[in-house]
Amino acid sequence: MYIQITVNNLFIWLRKFSVTIVLLLVSFFVHSQIIIGEAAPYILVTNVLVGKGITTNNIVFTGYKRSCGFFENGMESKLQMEAGIILSSGIAVGAKGPNNSGSSSTSEVKSSGSALLDLYASQPTYDAATLQFDFIPQTEDIEFNYIFASEEYIEYVDKGVSDIFGFFISGPGITGEQNVALVPGKTLPVSIDNINQKRNTQYFRYNYLGEKTLQADGYTTILKANLKLEPCKTYTIKLAIADVGDPLLDSYVFIEAGSFQHKTRLGRDTFICAENFDLELDAGNPTRKVKWKGTDIKGGNIVIKNDTAQKIKVTAFGTYEVEIFTDCGSFIAKKKILPGVKEISLGQDTAFCGDSLIKKLEVKNRIFDSYLWSDGSTGDTIMAKKPGIYWLEIDKGGCKKRDSIILTLEPLPKINLGKDTTVCGQVDLILSAKEIASKYIWNTGDTTIRIHVVKPGPYSVLSINKNCSNRDTITIAQRKLLTVNIGNPLLEICENDTVSLRTGIRDTVNYATKWSTGETSSTIYISTSGTYKVTVRDKLCNFKASDSAVVKVYEGAGNVWIPNAFTPGENDNINVSFKPVSDIQSYNYYRFLVFDRWGQKLFDTTDPNAAWNGYFENKLCENGVYIWSLNVKSNCSKGNMNFQRGIVHLIR
Numbered sequence: 001m002y003i004q005i006t007v008n009n010l011f012i013w014l015r016k017f018s019v020t021i022v023l024l025l026v027s028f029f030v031h032s033q034i035i036i037g038e039a040a041p042y043i044l045v046t047n048v049l050v051g052k053g054i055t056t057n058n059i060v061f062t063g064y065k066r067s068c069g070f071f072e073n074g075m076e077s078k079l080q081m082e083a084g085i086i087l088s089s090g091i092a093v094g095a096k097g098p099n100n101s102g103s104s105s106t107s108e109v110k111s112s113g114s115a116l117l118d119l120y121a122s123q124p125t126y127d128a129a130t131l132q133f134d135f136i137p138q139t140e141d142i143e144f145n146y147i148f149a150s151e152e153y154i155e156y157v158d159k160g161v162s163d164i165f166g167f168f169i170s171g172p173g174i175t176g177e178q179n180v181a182l183v184p185g186k187t188l189p190v191s192i193d194n195i196n197q198k199r200n201t202q203y204f205r206y207n208y209l210g211e212k213t214l215q216a217d218g219y220t221t222i223l224k225a226n227l228k229l230e231p232c233k234t235y236t237i238k239l240a241i242a243d244v245g246d247p248l249l250d251s252y253v254f255i256e257a258g259s260f261q262h263k264t265r266l267g268r269d270t271f272i273c274a275e276n277f278d279l280e281l282d283a284g285n286p287t288r289k290v291k292w293k294g295t296d297i298k299g300g301n302i303v304i305k306n307d308t309a310q311k312i313k314v315t316a317f318g319t320y321e322v323e324i325f326t327d328c329g330s331f332i333a334k335k336k337i338l339p340g341v342k343e344i345s346l347g348q349d350t351a352f353c354g355d356s357l358i359k360k361l362e363v364k365n366r367i368f369d370s371y372l373w374s375d376g377s378t379g380d381t382i383m384a385k386k387p388g389i390y391w392l393e394i395d396k397g398g399c400k401k402r403d404s405i406i407l408t409l410e411p412l413p414k415i416n417l418g419k420d421t422t423v424c425g426q427v428d429l430i431l432s433a434k435e436i437a438s439k440y441i442w443n444t445g446d447t448t449i450r451i452h453v454v455k456p457g458p459y460s461v462l463s464i465n466k467n468c469s470n471r472d473t474i475t476i477a478q479r480k481l482l483t484v485n486i487g488n489p490l491l492e493i494c495e496n497d498t499v500s501l502r503t504g505i506r507d508t509v510n511y512a513t514k515w516s517t518g519e520t521s522s523t524i525y526i527s528t529s530g531t532y533k534v535t536v537r538d539k540l541c542n543f544k545a546s547d548s549a550v551v552k553v554y555e556g557a558g559n560v561w562i563p564n565a566f567t568p569g570e571n572d573n574i575n576v577s578f579k580p581v582s583d584i585q586s587y588n589y590y591r592f593l594v595f596d597r598w599g600q601k602l603f604d605t606t607d608p609n610a611a612w613n614g615y616f617e618n619k620l621c622e623n624g625v626y627i628w629s630l631n632v633k634s635n636c637s638k639g640n641m642n643f644q645r646g647i648v649h650l651i652r
Helices: 009-018 041-049
Strands: 035-036 055-061 067-072 082-087 124-138 141-150 164-170 204-206 218-220 223-228 237-242 252-256 269-272 281-282 290-296 310-313 316-328 330-340 348-355 359-362 370-373 381-384 386-394 399-410 421-424 429-432 439-442 450-453 455-465 470-479 490-494 499-502 510-513 523-528 530-538 543-552 586-593 600-603 622-634 643-652
Touching: 041 067, 041 124, 082 124, 082 237, 237 252, 348 470, 381 386, 399 586, 439 530, 523 530
Parallel strands: 269 330, 348 399, 421 470, 490 543
Antiparallel strands: 035 067, 055 124, 067 082, 082 252, 124 237, 141 218, 141 223, 141 252, 164 237, 204 218, 281 310, 290 316, 316 330, 359 381, 370 386, 386 399, 429 450, 439 455, 455 470, 499 523, 510 530, 530 543, 586 600, 586 622, 622 643
16 A cells, blocks of 8 residues: 655645644655655655654654655656655655665764664664654554665675664553564664675565666665554654664665554555456455445546455556544545556657657656667667657566657758858848748748848848758848048147047948058058148048048147238228237137227137237227237247237228
């Protein structure tokens, strides 16, 4: 009997019980045969290990918290135990296969030993993990199923350092703490030295390197622990495991889910190959009242004739429960009747696109006794490299299942947008997917075989035919009309200074550059006055562009001349205004003022282009002499500003 547990079940139980339970860790291995996780001890005892009708209390775990966990999906491996709890002298998840090491150890545990196990071991114990709880049975007989596995196999048989475990029961009618993990039919405790490749071999299984079931190098068959108790009284059981002699090489105990139960004659779950069967189920409690019910594998109720009889006949796959009434109440025992092996699947028929295919064919997450493929191979996987029909027939416990898959190869749609293209000037192109397909999807949103493009950029099309598609991309680059700007048309520099003229186009390989000086670089340096011109030609598109600039070099700080007379008000427009004349084109500072003989300011400007027209307050001034002052500083000036003063004759 077992109760199948999944992680979803765990969270349902967490909500169901009003206690604070910490789920320490759940670890999944999607492509593994056994799923192993770590959960709180309360969950492991009440909802995984113990069947209905057994009251539990005082649940305590001692040891490293990750040494205690649960497992499931075991029926799809060689373990042949679907689900349950696991105790380890290492960490629980370390038990998961494949067996890729002959000496696996977990260094993170570092727990102390067990005083109880020390009594039975030949040397001190280490890394002990003990799960104990009190329980009240309703009948005289309690039983549960377990498997012992270890990395100590087979090198350390009879070496005196083999790991130890035990199930110790204490309570009414029992002297001290008795170990019930015994070799069948004997009083010997189950251990590496008592069940191995040399003795009691019928209970031993090798786990060769590479096997996917477990990490351990060997393990026992499913064994049964039997407890003889007084009904309705409280007992304590301790499930314990530890390393012996040193903390090296891990061992594990797997205890079947729901198997800690009152003894009946239902037995473990049964797997039947035949679709038609007639099986008898026996409640095994002839002196007690019983009540049967059943649920088929699809969840529907099964009608059971004589549902209060000790024995019933069943003919349908499903879960059968019998409630057995005792002096303490009642308990429920379960048994599943299931198909010998579930349907297998190689996956959906698959179409591959292109000129070749490769696909790994396997039944994931399951292990069988034998495999037979359509090509005659017998491994658990094959690599399909050609189109066709592939089938697999598996055998598990004498039950066979077969599945097939069709692999097809379809050509990719042919598509070629051509090489990346550079357009001179305006972009105006037609792009075509060329070969007819059932559907086109362009990155522009178009769905036709051809599109008209007027902008540069990347263009791609997905061409779809049945199950296959192909994509191509082209990048359209644009070379626009060429422009060149070397800066201000007039550049003034001081004597012994240098100015740089730059085209801004550094790529002189694709853009031919020629200056009036004969230079071909993108930048030239000028220190003499003159007019400088550059022409740049786009070699690909033959676009040309030119620009020029006048460079004026001042000798010293620059020269300023002041006229000594002017004739405002004349109609000949000759010498009608008064201003300084200079070869300086730009100033750091400029101020020009005009005064009459009595100091009255008539004109004031900081604009080098402004001139006095001879007027003051909109009246033409009288003939006479006027005083001017000029304060300037040019780019080439050094020290203080240049200050000048003089007179000018206004003639009218």
